Amino acid sequence: MLAPEPWSAERAAEVIDRHRARPGPLLPLLHELQEVFGCIPDQAIRPVAEALNLSRAEVHGVVSFYHDYRRSLPGRHVLKLCQAEACQAMGCRSLAAQACEQLGIGMGETTADGRVTLEAVYCLGLCATAPSAMLDGAVHGRLTPGRLDLLLDGLT
Amino acid sequence: MTGRIFVPGDAAAVAVGADEVAAALLREAPDLSLVRTGSRGLFWLEPLIEVQTPAGRIGYGPVTAADVPGLLAAGLRDGGAHPLRLGRPEELPFLRRQTRLTFARCGIVDPRCLDDYRAHGGYAGLARAVSLGPAATLEEVVQSGLRGRGGAGFPTGIKWRTVAAAPGAPKFIVCNADEGDSGTFSDRMIMEGDPFVLIEGMTIAGFAVGATRGYIYVRSEYPHAIAALNDAIAIARATGWLGTNIADSGFAFDIEVRVGAGAYVCGEETALLDSIEGRRGQVRAKPPLPAHVGLFGQPTVINNVISLATVPVILAEGAARYRDLGMGRSRGTMPIQLAGNVRHGGLFEAAFGVTLGELVDDIGGGTASGRKVRAVQVGGPLGAYFPRALFATPFDYEAFAAADGLIGHGGVVVFDDTVDMAEQARFAMEFCAIESCGKCTPCRLGSTRGVEVMARIMRGEHVAANRALLVDLCETMKFGSLCALGGFTPYPVISALTHFPEDFAGPPLHAAAA
Numbered sequence: 001m002l003a004p005e006p007w008s009a010e011r012a013a014e015v016i017d018r019h020r021a022r023p024g025p026l027l028p029l030l031h032e033l034q035e036v037f038g039c040i041p042d043q044a045i046r047p048v049a050e051a052l053n054l055s056r057a058e059v060h061g062v063v064s065f066y067h068d069y070r071r072s073l074p075g076r077h078v079l080k081l082c083q084a085e086a087c088q089a090m091g092c093r094s095l096a097a098q099a100c101e102q103l104g105i106g107m108g109e110t111t112a113d114g115r116v117t118l119e120a121v122y123c124l125g126l127c128a129t130a131p132s133a134m135l136d137g138a139v140h141g142r143l144t145p146g147r148l149d150l151l152l153d154g155l156t
Numbered sequence: 157m158t159g160r161i162f163v164p165g166d167a168a169a170v171a172v173g174a175d176e177v178a179a180a181l182l183r184e185a186p187d188l189s190l191v192r193t194g195s196r197g198l199f200w201l202e203p204l205i206e207v208q209t210p211a212g213r214i215g216y217g218p219v220t221a222a223d224v225p226g227l228l229a230a231g232l233r234d235g236g237a238h239p240l241r242l243g244r245p246e247e248l249p250f251l252r253r254q255t256r257l258t259f260a261r262c263g264i265v266d267p268r269c270l271d272d273y274r275a276h277g278g279y280a281g282l283a284r285a286v287s288l289g290p291a292a293t294l295e296e297v298v299q300s301g302l303r304g305r306g307g308a309g310f311p312t313g314i315k316w317r318t319v320a321a322a323p324g325a326p327k328f329i330v331c332n333a334d335e336g337d338s339g340t341f342s343d344r345m346i347m348e349g350d351p352f353v354l355i356e357g358m359t360i361a362g363f364a365v366g367a368t369r370g371y372i373y374v375r376s377e378y379p380h381a382i383a384a385l386n387d388a389i390a391i392a393r394a395t396g397w398l399g400t401n402i403a404d405s406g407f408a409f410d411i412e413v414r415v416g417a418g419a420y421v422c423g424e425e426t427a428l429l430d431s432i433e434g435r436r437g438q439v440r441a442k443p444p445l446p447a448h449v450g451l452f453g454q455p456t457v458i459n460n461v462i463s464l465a466t467v468p469v470i471l472a473e474g475a476a477r478y479r480d481l482g483m484g485r486s487r488g489t490m491p492i493q494l495a496g497n498v499r500h501g502g503l504f505e506a507a508f509g510v511t512l513g514e515l516v517d518d519i520g521g522g523t524a525s526g527r528k529v530r531a532v533q534v535g536g537p538l539g540a541y542f543p544r545a546l547f548a549t550p551f552d553y554e555a556f557a558a559a560d561g562l563i564g565h566g567g568v569v570v571f572d573d574t575v576d577m578a579e580q581a582r583f584a585m586e587f588c589a590i591e592s593c594g595k596c597t598p599c600r601l602g603s604t605r606g607v608e609v610m611a612r613i614m615r616g617e618h619v620a621a622n623r624a625l626l627v628d629l630c631e632t633m634k635f636g637s638l639c640a641l642g643g644f645t646p647y648p649v650i651s652a653l654t655h656f657p658e659d660f661a662g663p664p665l666h667a668a669a670a
Contacts, residue, residue, distance in 0.1 A: 026435075062436055066417035067417070069417060085339060086496040086567075122336065129501070139170055
């Protein structure tokens with residue numbers, strides 16, 4: 001993963017300008033801001049609202065509605081474990097418990113050393129090779145306790 | 157000529173090591189020309205690689221990177237004998253029993269090669285549409301009997317006719333690729349394995365109704381599909397298959413991919429439109445229908461990926477060929493997805509009418525764990541759980557509705573006898589609470605109350621009274637919610653309670669939950 005850039009109003013303005021004229025600009029704009037800064041920083045809300053002629057409440061409302069948008073930086077690695085029905089049928093609940101125990105955190109939390117953020121995801125479309133996960137954007141299927149161990153061990 | 161070898165680039169194949177197999181082949185056999193395809197949809201055999209031989213393609217699987225040197229030594233180039241050799245994939249029973257129309261090319265062609273697409277019948281549908289003209293094209297889709305494959309099953313042609321007749325310009329074609337239902341992956345497979353068919357289908361839709369712009373709203377959980385679509389759109393633009401004068405017909409159409417942001421409810425068509433417009437993905441009250449007042453307030457066709465990807469073959473081969481397949485009011489084929497705890501999981505496209513029992517026991521081969529099948533959830537997280545007693549139900553919109561279920565987007569998730577159906581019912585309520593858009597009260601509050609009631613039942617508190625309360629709550633959600641999220645969450649809950657009442661008796665089964 002690319003390391004997130006520190007907040008820069010100029011960099012944000014550059015991203016905003018790239019999207020402001022297109023129809024329905026807010027989601028693609030927020031996606032790119034998060035790609036650049038690793039999250040949607042508080043400082044970003046006002047310039048986005050001003051550029052799109054929205055209230056700050058409206059922008060905040062969109063950011064908080066969608067599960068993908070983060071208000072703070074995640075860990076260096078993000079592990080998403082699918083917790084939907086097809087993966088449940090193949091034992092994803094015990095894999096989640098295993099990951100929580102080994103990392104010492106709950107779902108949706110980040111380890112104290114900032115190493116890993118653990119999240120539940122509801123379906124990666126890998127339902128015939130369940131249970132599945134996404135680690136830093138890479139997909140993994142047919143997970144077993146042993147294979148999850150290997151994934152977790154590789155996170156530095 | 158150098159030999160050609162095909163390795164799927166489909167996300168599910170990649171998740172089980174297809175990239176590593178491709179890398180090993182490039183390293184060990186640089187003379188071979190390697191093609192990354194989509195998946196054939198036989199996921200228990202992935203990574204399933206194929207080699208071109210004079211006798212046709214020969215498959216091997218499931219292959220790991222470590223198998224590659226041994227395969228080459230055994231004569232992989234010529235389809236040589238090896239324990240992993242499967243023979244011609246078309247001869248495998250799982251594929252031989254299918255009728256592949258929508259998925260005819262998936263797993264066979266290079267999804268990033270337009271010539272390959274055209275060599276396998278691509279753009280024959282658009283050519284026929286252009287020769288017929290918009291009105292007759294629309295009529296073909298009506299006559300085919302195609303119904304919305306996203307789940308609602310509304311006749312596609314009727315929807316198009318409404319948009320074509322609606323005053324106003326511009327009009328839009330929106331493709332719903334927010335495939336959030338667990339147990340479904342047919343949209344993902346088509347987008348990754350045959351993206352041009354979706355582009356062609358949307359182009360035909362635009363031609364038929366007079367729309368010049370299309371949007372594909374893809375969920376962010378599908379990065380491989382997003383990349384494949386963007387590449388295919390760029391190729392189509394560069395070669396004149398999208399743009400101002402498509403194939404010298406004078407018709408102008410272009411497509412843009414929009415990426416979702418992790419909200420299940422955006423698979424609901426009006427929430428999806430709000431999301432493209434840049435708002436919270438909240439459901440709109442209907443009427444007005446999107447066909448009259450849709451994206452940016454304009455007349456809009458909004459169809460699922462599979463509906464649109466099926467249009468080219470209907471046009472190319474004629475409505476009658478499609479309509480003659482199926483049963484009752486369910487015409488044509490349905491790409492059924494076998495998933496979860498199933499031995500032979502994958503994509504099974506067949507005419508409507510195959511029974512649930514055939515799908516699970518026969519085609520799916522029972523559970524992956526080898527234990528007894530106890531329950532099957534059909535139609536995603538909002539679909540009903542079926543017990544073995546209902547396995548004679550044929551795959552058909554009306555037959556599933558009559559059995560208090562739905563076929564939805566065609567996902568079939570198999571559970572073995574270790575499943576706790578009370579926990580599944582509790583999860584259905586929890587999922588609804590997590591994903592509710594919050595606009596209507598029965599869904600927003602009902603789902604949270606549902607989680608609480610289920611927890612009380614599982615702890616053994618006033619079980620009979622709480623079961624009655626659960627049924628009452630489900631009635632309220634079913635009839636009072638604005639969309640299918642709140643309205644259909646009762647399906648898994650009530651079906652679990654009806655067919656598996658023994659799991660709703662409180663402890664000792666749920667002593668651990670106390």
